[in-house]
Amino acid sequence: MANARIALDAFGGDSCPGPQIEGALQAVRTGGVDVVLVGDEQKLKTALDALARDWTSLPIRIHHAPDVITMQDSPSKAVRGKPSASMPQCFELVKTGDADAVVSAGNSGAMLACGLFKYRRIKGVDRPALVTSTPTRNGKLTAFLDVGANVDCKPVNLVQFAVLGAVYAGFKHGRTRPNVGLLSNGSEDGKGTELTRVAHQLLREHPSEAFEYAGYAEGSDLMAGAVDVMVTDGFTGNIALKVMEATGRTIGGWLKDAIIGSTRSKMGALLMKPALMELRSALDPDVYGAAPLLGVRGLAFICHGSASANAIAHSLEFAGRSVSEKLAPQLEAAVAQHKPLFDAAKAAENAS
């Protein structure tokens, strides 16, 4: 079977194109994926020549895109205003059959817009969701969505996120019939907002063969590993994710302060170094990889703006595996299979 071909936005990310080019080289050398570096051809050639004289013999090629989507650009710039920018050009490559998936560490709002408008939605999905994998106390990962694609959600959106998230947890984390929690301010039925209460009832009343609905879950359950999939709207999900990351950074900073506070602590930290490094990697967002946009008719993976070459390489490999193991058709099949649930959600919406 031929390698999956991944279009990598070489000019998206905080310090692009360095980590992008190094990550691409790392991924193609590991094998399993072909990479199309998308961006200014001359700049990319110069950088590749400097880094790897043999690059022309590797499964890596350049697709010229003269323009760049900046972090300040509105999402619409990516879909209309700058058609020759590296990000939209990645999606064009998939549309023309020259690539199988897109990876970018650039403007995430622009990536969402490209995913939505260039790929279009899967038939039966009203809104796509951005999913990430969050670490838990017991070491297994939780699929957490939506972490920012849709801030104003309706019950049908949350119900669809449950289905998409369950497929993803099965695919990425190897869960069979994962359990799905709905993020709420308490576990009792009376808790939640108008939005979550309707979604909660729908998920309870329409059991699925694909996942087990575990009911309401709390903010503390996210890191406890109590659920395989945690569903919420994109506003709450974005905030919860950022609070989690910031808490980790803050504690890391305090720990550093505590260490440098005394000679005794410094000596202690030296002895603890291997253990502390392990702890640090448990919190490293790079480890959890790129966040795919689920619910669109194509594969798009959004990396952290600060993604390292290593993180880019892992994302390319994961994108490759998503292509070869057919994540996209799995998602489409699950959506079709859950049509009765989605229809019920829409009926509930119209009735209210």
Added chain:
Amino acid sequence: MANARIALDAFGGDSCPGPQIEGALQAVRTGGVDVVLVGDEQKLKTALDALARDWTSLPIRIHHAPDVITMQDSPSKAVRGKPSASMPQCFELVKTGDADAVVSAGNSGAMLACGLFKYRRIKGVDRPALVTSTPTRNGKLTAFLDVGANVDCKPVNLVQFAVLGAVYAGFKHGRTRPNVGLLSNGSEDGKGTELTRVAHQLLREHPSEAFEYAGYAEGSDLMAGAVDVMVTDGFTGNIALKVMEATGRTIGGWLKDAIIGSTRSKMGALLMKPALMELRSALDPDVYGAAPLLGVRGLAFICHGSASANAIAHSLEFAGRSVSEKLAPQLEAAVAQHKPLFDAAKAAENAS
């Protein structure tokens, strides 16, 4: 000036009445507050006799309440179903003029209901909010609200929370003209939900002398100390707070695992012990004290269910300070002063 008299719900909390009785003794011995222990008289007498033979000479007394609000009780139980339970009896003491404020580590939903229905709202406040103090990287505390009183909010509620939170940050954290952020999924004006966008515009267009509106703030700003007051709805706030606490616990657990993983790490941890204990106290929810319910016509403080005797004592002292330094009248004055802002918020709501 006479001491403030605090009604303490002796039968609210995970391991009550132990920490409640010990905390009350600690607070009255420190001085500054009189405590009314509310609960089963015989049980309280027996426990007090065992702990402190001299208790009858201390400014502590018992108010008999034969019933208890459990964690399973619905909020309405506290206001109607169990009038003789310790929690509602605390509020009755304030109503009859026999106490000045209420402290409880019991069922927080029931506390909110008591606050709302026994005290009633401050004139001009549509919904009260629960506020907590969260730790930040630079050591100063952020007043974070609403962390769970109202899940379905309107723009006018968020605007009122900004005013209440600003008064609280001034009172508790000593901020003059604190800066107030509105929690959102991004800092740009186009971000946020329908709810936050209206509130954002209202706060921008109606500058206040009491606080500076700093605009949208992100989940990561909560622990960065970027704002003195962080405003959000009770659903998002509850989840953000629980995610923050759970992240701290999870990292603490990982650190423990890392320490006991090798002899070398154990030796290192021994050397680092003073530094690690300091870190632990930075994360201890007990340190941040009780969360008051703001916006009702009286003082009510909700402690963590797991609050230690020390935490209960601090909460009683803080409740005493809130009485003597007149937090309640300060809140009422600020609400009256911001009537034009609240009226504008209601007009915006009716127009949409």
